Amino acid sequence: MDFDLPTALPVLARTPHALRALLAGLPAEWTDATEGPETWSPYDVLGHLIHGERTDWIARARIILAQGADRRFTPYDRFAQFRESQGKSLGDLLDEFAALRAENLATLEGWRLTDAQLALEGEHPAFGPVTLRQLLATWVAHDLGHVAQVARVMAKQYRDAVGPWRAYLPVLDR
Amino acid sequence: MDFDLPTALPVLARTPHALRALLAGLPAEWTDATEGPETWSPYDVLGHLIHGERTDWIARARIILAQGADRRFTPYDRFAQFRESQGKSLGDLLDEFAALRAENLATLEGWRLTDAQLALEGEHPAFGPVTLRQLLATWVAHDLGHVAQVARVMAKQYRDAVGPWRAYLPVLDR
Numbered sequence: 001m002d003f004d005l006p007t008a009l010p011v012l013a014r015t016p017h018a019l020r021a022l023l024a025g026l027p028a029e030w031t032d033a034t035e036g037p038e039t040w041s042p043y044d045v046l047g048h049l050i051h052g053e054r055t056d057w058i059a060r061a062r063i064i065l066a067q068g069a070d071r072r073f074t075p076y077d078r079f080a081q082f083r084e085s086q087g088k089s090l091g092d093l094l095d096e097f098a099a100l101r102a103e104n105l106a107t108l109e110g111w112r113l114t115d116a117q118l119a120l121e122g123e124h125p126a127f128g129p130v131t132l133r134q135l136l137a138t139w140v141a142h143d144l145g146h147v148a149q150v151a152r153v154m155a156k157q158y159r160d161a162v163g164p165w166r167a168y169l170p171v172l173d174r
Numbered sequence: 175m176d177f178d179l180p181t182a183l184p185v186l187a188r189t190p191h192a193l194r195a196l197l198a199g200l201p202a203e204w205t206d207a208t209e210g211p212e213t214w215s216p217y218d219v220l221g222h223l224i225h226g227e228r229t230d231w232i233a234r235a236r237i238i239l240a241q242g243a244d245r246r247f248t249p250y251d252r253f254a255q256f257r258e259s260q261g262k263s264l265g266d267l268l269d270e271f272a273a274l275r276a277e278n279l280a281t282l283e284g285w286r287l288t289d290a291q292l293a294l295e296g297e298h299p300a301f302g303p304v305t306l307r308q309l310l311a312t313w314v315a316h317d318l319g320h321v322a323q324v325a326r327v328m329a330k331q332y333r334d335a336v337g338p339w340r341a342y343l344p345v346l347d348r
Contacts, residue, residue: 127337161175
């Protein structure tokens with residue numbers, strides 16, 4: 001599928017609602033569960049998504065749109081949530097993510113981006129030149145990857161409890 | 175995590191809401207998308223979940239609880255949705271799934287299952303003896319596996335659109 005803003009926006013708008021529907025009010029056994037050492041719980045994933053709303057997607061889009069002399073993005077801090085989520089409940093994180101996402105989508109829609117703007121480039125610290133179109137497509141795929149991760153992490157908590165059915169549930173061994 | 179009914183029920187209750195939050199009103203490019211031939215779209219997955227509500231989980235639990243002479247389960251029809259979803263919109267399927275799930279959870283809660291009942295066995299057509307506890311844990315993990323699948327199938331539609339970011343998005347190549 002080619003990237004197209006009117007098709008992409010509704011997915012970005014749904015992510016906070018999907019995560020709230022999946023996670024709000026669940027026992028902590030689910031929301032704090034991980035896939036083992038150095039892997040993330042649903043709670044950690046929410047903090048990571050919040051950090052992206054604050055520092056990544058819109059900030060990088062602004063760098064591209066400005067077309068200044070230095071178009072290099074700040075590297076993403078993949079561990080910021082372990083600091084920034086401290087003292088916050090899962091409900092706090094769901095609210096914060098929803099508010100930031102709504103704000104960022106209002107900014108994005110307000111830009112009324114043209115095809116020419118979507119083709120503008122910034123510089124990714126590892127990949128080099130990337131377009132605004134690729135950045136926005138990545139925002140969508142990144143959301144969906146983390147929704148899939150949250151469901152997978154939860155499913156894995158029952159890897160043993162399902163007994164022989166494990167053979168029919170590939171998600172338990174992904 | 176050991177299976178425990180009070181911890182499992184809230185997950186089962188959330189699945190229809192999570193899928194509605196993720197999918198309702200999305201362009202068909204997303205909801206009809208697949209991972210290639212012989213793979214399922216989000217629309218197909220919903221039909222599969224509905225078939226499970228009608229014919230599998232509660233029906234199998236009843237066979238186990240009855241402890242009759244023949245405790246063998248009917249094999250699950252993994253292709254029923256291609257027949258049964260015909261003519262239905264995605265919104266119809268979301269409504270149908272939510273209604274059936276609510277009904278089935280009311281049945282399950284009404285049973286007030288004891289540990290002794292959770293240890294009763296039925297006969298799986300492929301695996302042989304399985305307990306009610308394993309069946310119910312599988313119901314939960316099966317839900318979560320399909321939520322992960324829906325998000326993954328959608329993410330993959332942007333496999334090319336993300337450009338070099340594909341290297342950072344393992345969900346695109348799962």
